Amino acid sequence: MRVLDVVFEGKRYVFSPILGWLFGRAKAGSLRKGDLSAREVEALQQVRDPYLLTGRPAPQRAEMPHWHRGYIALLIWAARYCFPLLRLFLLLRLDTYEDAGQACVAFYRHKPDGPLQKRLCLSRAVYIATTSRRFRSSGTLFIGVFLPLVRMHAWVIEDGMHADVYDFIWINYQPVAIYQSYGS
Amino acid sequence: MEVRSQSYLSFYNRKSGRVQADIWAELAGGLWRSFNIDNYLYNERLGGRRQTEYRPLFEGVEVIYPGFYWDEECDALAESRYYPPILEHVSRTTLRQALEAYFAPYRGRRIGVHLSGGLDSSLIMAWLRELDIPFVAVGMQSSRWEFRTERRVQEAVGVWAEEVVLVDMEAGDFVRDDLFLAEQYPDAMINTSQSTAILVDEFRRLGVEIVLSGQGGDSLLADAVPANGAGEGFNIDNEFVIPAEIDYYRAYGLTMAYPYADRGIIDQLTNLRRGEQEDIPKRWARAYFRDILPRELSNYTYVADFMGHYIQRLEQLRSVAPALMREARELLPHTAFSEEAIRAMCAYSLLNLETQSYFEFTAPLRVAIWLRGLRRAGIIK
Numbered sequence: 001m002r003v004l005d006v007v008f009e010g011k012r013y014v015f016s017p018i019l020g021w022l023f024g025r026a027k028a029g030s031l032r033k034g035d036l037s038a039r040e041v042e043a044l045q046q047v048r049d050p051y052l053l054t055g056r057p058a059p060q061r062a063e064m065p066h067w068h069r070g071y072i073a074l075l076i077w078a079a080r081y082c083f084p085l086l087r088l089f090l091l092l093r094l095d096t097y098e099d100a101g102q103a104c105v106a107f108y109r110h111k112p113d114g115p116l117q118k119r120l121c122l123s124r125a126v127y128i129a130t131t132s133r134r135f136r137s138s139g140t141l142f143i144g145v146f147l148p149l150v151r152m153h154a155w156v157i158e159d160g161m162h163a164d165v166y167d168f169i170w171i172n173y174q175p176v177a178i179y180q181s182y183g184s
Numbered sequence: 185m186e187v188r189s190q191s192y193l194s195f196y197n198r199k200s201g202r203v204q205a206d207i208w209a210e211l212a213g214g215l216w217r218s219f220n221i222d223n224y225l226y227n228e229r230l231g232g233r234r235q236t237e238y239r240p241l242f243e244g245v246e247v248i249y250p251g252f253y254w255d256e257e258c259d260a261l262a263e264s265r266y267y268p269p270i271l272e273h274v275s276r277t278t279l280r281q282a283l284e285a286y287f288a289p290y291r292g293r294r295i296g297v298h299l300s301g302g303l304d305s306s307l308i309m310a311w312l313r314e315l316d317i318p319f320v321a322v323g324m325q326s327s328r329w330e331f332r333t334e335r336r337v338q339e340a341v342g343v344w345a346e347e348v349v350l351v352d353m354e355a356g357d358f359v360r361d362d363l364f365l366a367e368q369y370p371d372a373m374i375n376t377s378q379s380t381a382i383l384v385d386e387f388r389r390l391g392v393e394i395v396l397s398g399q400g401g402d403s404l405l406a407d408a409v410p411a412n413g414a415g416e417g418f419n420i421d422n423e424f425v426i427p428a429e430i431d432y433y434r435a436y437g438l439t440m441a442y443p444y445a446d447r448g449i450i451d452q453l454t455n456l457r458r459g460e461q462e463d464i465p466k467r468w469a470r471a472y473f474r475d476i477l478p479r480e481l482s483n484y485t486y487v488a489d490f491m492g493h494y495i496q497r498l499e500q501l502r503s504v505a506p507a508l509m510r511e512a513r514e515l516l517p518h519t520a521f522s523e524e525a526i527r528a529m530c531a532y533s534l535l536n537l538e539t540q541s542y543f544e545f546t547a548p549l550r551v552a553i554w555l556r557g558l559r560r561a562g563i564i565k
């Protein structure tokens with residue numbers, strides 16, 4: 001997971017990839033640009049300029065394996081109480097769905113409660129990242145913050161398309177961490 | 185006297201049994217003492233579309249809000265709603281005819297449009313361009329992350345204007361003197377007073393006479409429209425117009441106009457959208473007007489959240505809040521202005537959207553601002 005510095009009103013905000021918390025520090029810093037890979041740079045550019053993204057066609061419905069219900073329950077718990085465990089889950093490559101759009105729809109169908117879905121963005125993003133076959137080669141998971149508010153959001157962009165066609169708020173969140181999978 | 189006109193209001197006087205244009209004389213006579221803060225807080229919680237459920241603010245006087253009238257038979261506030269007729273033949277051609285009819289009186293005048301970067305005002309600019317009506321554009325700009333998409337749209341549609349002025353959204357003081365103009369009841373635009381003032385200054389500097397607003401687009405382009413029948417209709421003066429804004433602009437010699445409040449345009453757009461479900465991202469409009477909109481608006485549904493900007497401005501108001509509240513308590517003793525309430529307000533975290541409501545912060549302040557305004561104008565001695 002790559003951590004990105006964000007400076008807002010002279011204060012530097014840094015995301016802890018271990019604890020999953022956002023810290024604010026008085027001293028402004030700068031991103032070490034040499035640390036980013038070409039793929040990471042491209043992903044960040046798509047967030048900086050959202051008009052580079054294209055619309056996602058309606059995904060084909062796919063059945064969710066029954067055991068994924070327990071997996072999702074674990075993800076939701078870990079997202080709330082144990083971020084290090086969530087980091088471990090990110091290493092999984094379940095390759096269940098064709099792409100991120102299909103994985104996203106499957107998650108929504110399992111947890112259809114509208115208001116509750118707002119709080120499940122991180123577990124949903126991890127579910128998408130670990131179950132989409134295409135995430136490994138062309139997906140990025142973002143964790144972002146809406147400053148000065150204490151609000152965070154997570155989302156996935158894959159193949160130049162946002163995974164969730166109903167996510168209208170991601171645009172307001174500035175990335176503080178990104179994750180891409182490596183290897184085949 | 186430093187007062188806000190509020191010419192859009194009227195009042196039903198229960199004692200005389202008549203509707204009157206204002207209550208300045210009654211306020212000077214002490215009506216403000218009967219102001220019911222609990223009822224005001226209750227009404228604020230209900231929001232801006234449920235005025236018929238509002239509780240009285242004054243003893244013996246009922247406020248008649250824009251878009252409403254006093255029904256003497258029912259002895260209650262009633263709503264004026266407009267129900268667009270079902271039109272059999274609507275098309276881009278008939279819409280254009282309605283647009284031409286609406287803009288005809290403005291031809292030859294210096295027109296300004298608020299360059300917000302949103303779809304509603306951008307569509308107005310696209311129509312003006314299509315009708316070959318020149319205009320200037322004034323907008324707010326911000327370096328904030330969430331406004332990067334608005335900046336792109338401003339660049340894309342700004343080229344249509346004869347002149348574009350972009351003003352820093354973060355500039356200027358939020359707490360301005362004109363926030364404390366006397367009003368007949370607490371209606372201060374504390375959310376937008378600073379940005380409104382800046383826009384007015386720029387429009388005047390450009391010699392603008394008519395300012396066009398995209399207000400109403402959210403209802404007209406997003407509400408569900410039944411395939412048959414009139415549906416719920418619209419309260420035009422409540423949903424499509426901001427009367428306080430009209431007053432403000434008029435005080436500076438500008439005419440504020442709302443194309444989406446025009447009945448001809450309402451009829452056309454409603455009938456073009458017959459059978460459409462609720463469409464908050466306004467996908468129908470983006471697709472229908474694809475040929476005249478930039479791709480940033482036709483192909484994408486990005487909308488920035490203004491809450492971060494708004495909160496920064498409210499923080500400025502917090503600095504004057506204790507003094508305001510204590511002044512208010514001297515005039516109208518109420519728990520909303522107690523020391524405990526002041527401490528809670530100072531401790532209030534505007535940054536935590538999960539557990540707080542901004543209403544709790546702003547509503548008592550609006551009452552306190554109102555009382556200070558009355559005192560400044562000499563209405564409260």
